[in-house]
Amino acid sequence: MQGATALELKDLTVTYGSLRAVDHLSFDVRRGEIYGLLGSNGAGKSSTIKAIVGLVKPSGGSIRVLGRDPRVDELATKALIGYVPETQLLYDALTPREFLEFVASIRRLDPGEYNPRLREFLRAFQIEMEFDRPIATLSNGTRQKTLLIAALLHTPPVLVLDEPFNNLDPRSVRIMKDLLTAYVREGRRAVLFSTHTMEVAERLCHRFGILDHGKLKAEGTLTQLQGGSGRSAATLEEVYLHVTSEEDEIARAVRALDEGGP
Amino acid sequence: MNGAPSETRPGPPGPRSWAEVSRLARTVYDEFAFQSIYALKQGNLLADPDGTGKGDGVAKARRRVTQSKMMISFLLLLVISSSLFTLARGEAYLGVSLAPSLYATILLGGTLLLGLSLLWMTGLQVTPTLLGSRVFPILATLPLSRRDLERMAILLFLRIFDLPAGVLLVLFPVGVGLATGSWLAGLWAIPGALLAIIAAAYLSLLTGRFFLVRVSGSRGGTTRQLVARWVYLLLWTIPALAITVFISFSVPLLRGLTDWIPGHPEGLLALFMAFPFALAFLPSAAAYGFPSVLHPEVLVLLAATLYGVLGVFAIRWLWGSPLAIALETPRVDSPEDIPPGRLRRSGPVSAVMRKDLRIASRSPGYAFLILLPLLDAFVIGLSTLVENPDPASVERYALAAVTVAALLATFFGPAFFATEVLGLSFTRTLPITRGEVLLGKSALIMVIYILSCILVMALVVTRLGDPLPFLGFAAGELPAVVAAALLEIGIILHRAAKTGIPLTNLFSGAWITTLVVIPGLLVAGLPLVIYEAGRYYDEALALPSLAASGLVLLAVIATWTLWGRARPL
Numbered sequence: 110m111q112g113a114t115a116l117e118l119k120d121l122t123v124t125y126g127s128l129r130a131v132d133h134l135s136f137d138v139r140r141g142e143i144y145g146l147l148g149s150n151g152a153g154k155s156s157t158i159k160a161i162v163g164l165v166k167p168s169g170g171s172i173r174v175l176g177r178d179p180r181v182d183e184l185a186t187k188a189l190i191g192y193v194p195e196t197q198l199l200y201d202a203l204t205p206r207e208f209l210e211f212v213a214s215i216r217r218l219d220p221g222e223y224n225p226r227l228r229e230f231l232r233a234f235q236i237e238m239e240f241d242r243p244i245a246t247l248s249n250g251t252r253q254k255t256l257l258i259a260a261l262l263h264t265p266p267v268l269v270l271d272e273p274f275n276n277l278d279p280r281s282v283r284i285m286k287d288l289l290t291a292y293v294r295e296g297r298r299a300v301l302f303s304t305h306t307m308e309v310a311e312r313l314c315h316r317f318g319i320l321d322h323g324k325l326k327a328e329g330t331l332t333q334l335q336g337g338s339g340r341s342a343a344t345l346e347e348v349y350l351h352v353t354s355e356e357d358e359i360a361r362a363v364r365a366l367d368e369g370g371p
Numbered sequence: 372m373n374g375a376p377s378e379t380r381p382g383p384p385g386p387r388s389w390a391e392v393s394r395l396a397r398t399v400y401d402e403f404a405f406q407s408i409y410a411l412k413q414g415n416l417l418a419d420p421d422g423t424g425k426g427d428g429v430a431k432a433r434r435r436v437t438q439s440k441m442m443i444s445f446l447l448l449l450v451i452s453s454s455l456f457t458l459a460r461g462e463a464y465l466g467v468s469l470a471p472s473l474y475a476t477i478l479l480g481g482t483l484l485l486g487l488s489l490l491w492m493t494g495l496q497v498t499p500t501l502l503g504s505r506v507f508p509i510l511a512t513l514p515l516s517r518r519d520l521e522r523m524a525i526l527l528f529l530r531i532f533d534l535p536a537g538v539l540l541v542l543f544p545v546g547v548g549l550a551t552g553s554w555l556a557g558l559w560a561i562p563g564a565l566l567a568i569i570a571a572a573y574l575s576l577l578t579g580r581f582f583l584v585r586v587s588g589s590r591g592g593t594t595r596q597l598v599a600r601w602v603y604l605l606l607w608t609i610p611a612l613a614i615t616v617f618i619s620f621s622v623p624l625l626r627g628l629t630d631w632i633p634g635h636p637e638g639l640l641a642l643f644m645a646f647p648f649a650l651a652f653l654p655s656a657a658a659y660g661f662p663s664v665l666h667p668e669v670l671v672l673l674a675a676t677l678y679g680v681l682g683v684f685a686i687r688w689l690w691g692s693p694l695a696i697a698l699e700t701p702r703v704d705s706p707e708d709i710p711p712g713r714l715r716r717s718g719p720v721s722a723v724m725r726k727d728l729r730i731a732s733r734s735p736g737y738a739f740l741i742l743l744p745l746l747d748a749f750v751i752g753l754s755t756l757v758e759n760p761d762p763a764s765v766e767r768y769a770l771a772a773v774t775v776a777a778l779l780a781t782f783f784g785p786a787f788f789a790t791e792v793l794g795l796s797f798t799r800t801l802p803i804t805r806g807e808v809l810l811g812k813s814a815l816i817m818v819i820y821i822l823s824c825i826l827v828m829a830l831v832v833t834r835l836g837d838p839l840p841f842l843g844f845a846a847g848e849l850p851a852v853v854a855a856a857l858l859e860i861g862i863i864l865h866r867a868a869k870t871g872i873p874l875t876n877l878f879s880g881a882w883i884t885t886l887v888v889i890p891g892l893l894v895a896g897l898p899l900v901i902y903e904a905g906r907y908y909d910e911a912l913a914l915p916s917l918a919a920s921g922l923v924l925l926a927v928i929a930t931w932t933l934w935g936r937a938r939p940l
Contacts, residue, residue: 162800163939183939187802200794202730208794210714214722215801224713231712240712243733259797 115140115267115299116161120170123156123323130156132323133170138267141296143289145314146303147349153323154303155195158271161301162192174267188216191260195271195303197252201245205236205255208244212259223262230258233284249276257285268292268300274309286313311345319352327352387519395519396526399506436497440534443493447486447538450617451546454482459550465622467629470662473639475655477628479547479563480648485617486539487567487574487647490532492610494575495735497531499582507697517694524694528576536568544654551658559657562675563650566682570646573685578606580696586733597732604731604738608746611739615750640670649674719803723811724818740786741819744779748823751775752830765835772831773844774899776823781855781895784816785863785887799940805868806936809860816856820849843914848898851921854928855895859887861932868938894924 116138123131131153138144148154159165161172163183172179179186200208213223231237234254239247244255253276260268268289274282290313292298304310310317317334319327327334331348335341338351350356387395455478457464462474469477506527510520529536543564548557586600616624632639643652652671661668717725731737751772824845832838898920905913 164796164799184802184804184937187800187939190800192800194797194800198794198797200726200730200797202733203726203794206712206714207726207729210716211722211726212801213714214717215719215798215803215807217719218716220714220716227714228712237712 113140114138114173115142115175116144116301117173118157118161118170119173121157121160121167121172122169123153123160123165124168125156130323131160131167134320134323134325135170136318136325136328138299138301140266140299141293142316143293143300143302143314145310145317146301146320147305147307147310147317147345148303148320149305149353149355151322152320154320155271156323157320158192158195158269158301158303161269162190163187189265189267191263191265191268193253193256193260193268193270193273195275197249197256199244199252199255202243204241204243205247205251205258206240208255209259209262213262216263218263226262226264227258230254230261234258234281250278250281253277254281261288264298266298268298270300271303272305273302274304274306282309289313307344307346307349317345319349321353386516389522392519392522393526395515396523396530399510399523400527400530402504402506437534439496440493443489443535444538446614447489447535448542450485450489451482451539451542454478454485455546455550458547465625467626469629469632470659472652472655472659472662473632475551475659476643476648476652477625479560479651479655481617481621482543483563483567483647483651485613486543486564487571488610488613490535490539490568490571491574491578492614493535494531494571495578495607495610498528498575498579499735501527501531502579502693502697503583504697507694511698521691521694524697525690528572528689528693531575532568532572536571539568540564547654547658551654553654553658556654556658559653562653562679563647566650566678567647569682569685569689572689576689576692576696578603580692580699582735583696583699586735600732601738604735604742607735607739608742611743612746612750615746616753619750619754643671644674646674646678650678719807720811720814723803723808724815727812727815737786740783743783744776744819744823745826747775747779748772748827749830752827765831765837766840768831768835769840769844770899770902772827772841773824773848774896776820776827776845777848777852777855777895777899778892780816780820780823780852781859781891782888784812784819784856784891785859803940804936805864805938805940806933808940809857809864809932809936812860813853813856816860817849817853820852821845844917847902847914847918848895848921850918850925851895851898854921854925855891857925857932858894858928859891861928862887862890864940868940894928897924 114137118137119135121131121134122129130151134153134157136144146154146157156165160167161174161179163179163186174186174189177186177189200211203211209227213220231240234257236251236254239251244252247255253273257273260270274285277285286309289300289302293300302310302314311331316330317328318325319334327337327348329337331345334345334348334352335343338348340347340351343351347356350359458475458478462469462471467474507520507524510523515523540561544557544560547560548554551557581603586603642648649671653675656668727737731741751768824841828838828841828845831841898917901920902913902917905916
């Protein structure tokens, strides 16, 4: 059940010196929707996401989160978002418990609400044993689970997830996939989901935006993208490679590697 | 299939020569040096995003490790030369009356103890990084035998101490020979120097392992675990404390010992049997003969022999331990040990403080920033106990103590941003204001100042009896300390908001956290200067002037720094 716009980007531009990482990008994510942001390394996905969560300042364009402009009301906007970064941005010397206490304190959350939810997360992700160990000593999977809990603890209306399934075990991936589907089902919340894994995106997302060199090359549901590329039975991966004109390059590279051996 | 990729054939595994192991260890050392310096760098990210400068970064890291070792070696050189100069000038130089061999044993024993402390301090700082770095688990996956890995590990471990240990091993015996005029005494000084190095290496490895298991790797949660972490961190200050006490009180301590020895022959024997005095006795006896007051001296010689035997055992333990500890499997907790999954929420300002203290409790480098002002307060307090001060000079002590506490707290305050590392990027995505961070970090600086004042006051009052001057100075200077803290943290936050980049720390050569100390010290120091100036005009107005100037500074700086406090971080 999809509804009003939850997240809206208009002409967003992000530059790093002379490099234009995001180039006049516009798209929106609706309530009740999981929007897949797809692209190769360096396509501009993470820069887009960092601009949304306030980690980089856009050099142009606008962002609206549930109608709020982060430039005008950054704190209120941040309160609406749950974010999982691509790089594991954590305080390594803290334990997950201490880190989440810090997050809960900054977000001024109600213990009566988040503690039962936390216990369910710990059980679901099976990290009770690691909950009091310093993050520096934890596996990448447990670190990722800690970040997911930090993003979901306050049940935010907008979730911004940058490669959220990195390092997760199959059980946790399955839990997250089902959770995200349920998360938007009632049409009150929205998820922006960035990934390289086409199979996951194809199964999970309602609509897709394909980024290439900072620009939106194509957007729509899988059916719309298939129609646009003239391949009605194509997988998302095939559509993506077609849109980004990488099919021929991949075929050439595989031939060269295959023939290059002795 | 013609075009199938070929398998990469491994070279034949076999025993490697020391030269080959040493060459491999050199490569690994670069990585370890890089990690040991870069572990302290903000974000653990290279300055240039495309990574083209990693080569420069490695060279710079190696240079910094070498500089650090050179600094310790220079300190060691100073200690050895000043101590041996004192020995060469004879007991009359310090105005003490002791038999030459007793005088020499005490001086040389103190020098060895200090050498051990300096080497241990080096080991305390670097060994945890070596043991906790990923270099050994990576090496263990390569076709290297356990013996080769052990040899690489011990070579790497010894490189932590190479330069300072070399200084102690060469200059100490040579210096003893020169100072006593006996080359035999110089030769007998070698066992003491060698065993001090072995003891420092042993302690470094032992405390390094303790750090990995009980501090950086310890579970959070209970108060007992928190106390264990801070006890270790206090241990960290022992070498620094030994050096400070030696520099500040060696002469009064020696004089006190001289007065004490004639009435306590059994105490003298116990002291000379202790490590490393038993070993310092060997060159002293070789140069000046056995002292008549020490009976039976054979016990001292037996103690020295025992330390030699223990040294051999320590070497055997040291041989395999760096690798074994680095590859140790972490302890698995039983489910009963796990506290319930419940979070305790606090206010944002308090959350910032708690986070920093928790990080510091697992990071000796940061904990040291908290403990150093306290340590210094302790030494100032101690000075009044050792030096038998004049009660009339209580005000001077109070002023000195408060000045040191204020300036040290202000000097090290900005380094609290070093605790942020990668986490600051995440914190910036939370709805946290600049004011909350500013107040949280400034409050920590204020707490350090207050604790330092309490500590020095508690010690001094036991001797001088009058707490009021301390309370007056400590309370009068407090607003200036808070103003200095607000100014320093405010400048750093302002800079971070403008550049939008993560903050860096003192160790990574970040100029901002270093430069902000200058205005901070000026603000904290200004009321103290006003106090001194005020004393010339009217003694009664001096302290009120100190407090009033501090309050004015606080009002101005708080208005400036807390303006826009509701802005996001």
